[in-house]
Amino acid sequence: MRKLITSILLLAGLSAEAQNQIPGKIHFGLVYPLSTNGMRAPLDTNNFSINLIGGVSAAERGAAFAGLSNVVRNDVKGTMFAGFSNHVKRTVNGALFAGFANTYGGGKGPAFGGFANVASGDVKGAQFAGFANIAKEVNGTQVGGFINVAKNIKGAQFAGFTNVAKNVSVSQVAGFANAAKDVKGSQFAGFINIARKVKGVQVAGFMNIADSSDCPIGIINIIKHGEKSIGLTVDENQTTMLSFRSGGKILYGIIGAGYNFKNDDAVYAAEAGLGAHFFTSNRFRLNAELIASTLTDFEDGDYFKSSFRLMPALKLTSFLEIFAGPSLNFITTNTAEGEKLTKKYLKKWPGDWDEDFRGLYLGYTGGIHVKF
Template sequence: MDLKEYQNSILSIILKIWTFFLIVFASTNIYAQDSGRARTNVGLVYPLSSNWTNAPKDTNSFSLNLIAGVSAAERGISLAGISNIIRHDARGLQIAGFSNHISKTADGTMLAGFLNTYGSGRGVAIAGFANIAGSSSGAQIAGFMNKGGDVSALQLAGFMNLARDMKGTQIAGFMNLAKKAKGAQIGFINIADSAGTQIGIVNIARNGERSIGATIDENQTTLLTFRSGGKIFYGIVGVGYNFNNKKQKYAYEAGFGAHVLTIKSFRLNTELVNGGLESFKGGEYEKSSLRLLTAFKITRSVELFGGPSFNYVNTNTEDGKKLTTKYVNSWTRNNGRDLYGFYFGYTAGVQIGF
């Protein structure tokens, strides 16, 4: 038997087995239809299935389609190589290689390689790319984006979460957007018309705090900073210039802060930031700092702040090694080329809220 005959033989066996299953499940569905129970559907792609052209009107307890399946409703498990298309509601488990589409309520778990779309959900939707829902009270987890109208649970996405009214938690690798957020937004950028807790580098909310400031530290690094957040947590991002260095002059930092104590016009803040100096021509100077800052509002919008910092630095440039002379502990590697050390410093500044 040559290769072509062998392939034809295998294909013939597969077709016979598939035909057998279609006949068995078709006969089962005749009984199910007579008894009023949910049906079982097995097929290739609509209408080539045991439910034939009636598939869009049928409610199934089990569905298996090699390519794609269509049904009115599902009450158990739905499996499809590419897509499950459910015209009304679904309860149970829906798994598709590419996408699940449920027009109304999804009450259970949806797993798709690329996309889940549904009207409202009370379960878990997991997709490789995106979950899109009218409303969700369960968990949406996607590699790229989750979009929901009213969300009262968790949205977790690799890039972005979108919601109209959010009462749960949004966690995204880059951005969270919501009109009203009564829960927590955690991401690099968080934006809401009104927000509960926002934890990110940039946080924008009408009921939040935003300020533009200028700071200076023990190394004469001066930064223009943007601080944004809520009553407790806020984010920090800044760019600037170092006046001591000849080569690595351009400065940057980003991090998080918290208002640990507030008494009228006085606040005590802690900040954890990471930054560095750049020449854009090679060399490294990186610095991580833990700050304890006292802040006083001298007007409603102007605040002065300053305090000690505990710093960790690593550098392999001559400019960087000259910035600090007194260390709590320091060491070198690569024959003295790389310097690492801990030391105490300070930060002081002024900021204007808006």
């Protein structure tokens, strides 16, 4: 019984020894104020802390552990571990580990949160979170399962869904979207990239948007100081396409739809691809394009073509150019009509009961572009 009473008094901070503790102590507790620091805990600085549920302190100068949460009213120089969350009002010079979230004023060192890391100030280090990282200035890396948000980041952002920043000095990589003001590096997104000025590459599964970006890689690229055009093309198989080309000074994307005047069944056409401008002058340039296209009757027939085109282009006016050139094409089809669409193949692989016909051949493409 005597030992039990002594333990209770110790946890409650009611013993005379607890009343006379000095900064730099070792702290044990259940939950505030049931600890060796008692009611004084928010005023004390600890070299080492263990709290079964949660603890409160003025500052930490070593390691701090809590089953649920750690709360520090000033700063931390060391490492904090919490089953649920860590909360530091000022800076952290060390590391934070929490099952759910870390909130802090910034500092030097990494933060690992099962759900989120939120820093109200500058961070020199890395943030890793299952859902979101939020900071003011980041000199390091943000890795978030869903979203990263920073005003300025000197490093990289990696997010499963979206990255948002004002200025980025290295790169943004997101499963869906990246948004930034100025990017001195690259943006990679599964769907869309948005920026003002990009000194690097934009790579998106569908669309890039920027004021200036010389090397956007996407199907649609809305670049204010870039180039956009509508083109009408015809190839060796009498497939006529109306296509939209958009991009920067070098790279551009292509998307189009059309009609084949040679087939009886699979007559509806579509294409998408990437292109690049080479040897650009006032009157001439060379356009190189990689295209994936299809012909369909919207029923059972399949016809897919991959093409590499080299098309010298002559600028007739500032907004009009004509072009024509050779192409190397590889087709895959499961229909006799698709196989017979081309007469001469460089190489062909006849299909059988479980494989499509495949063929490699030379062709050509020509047309006209109207720029705007």
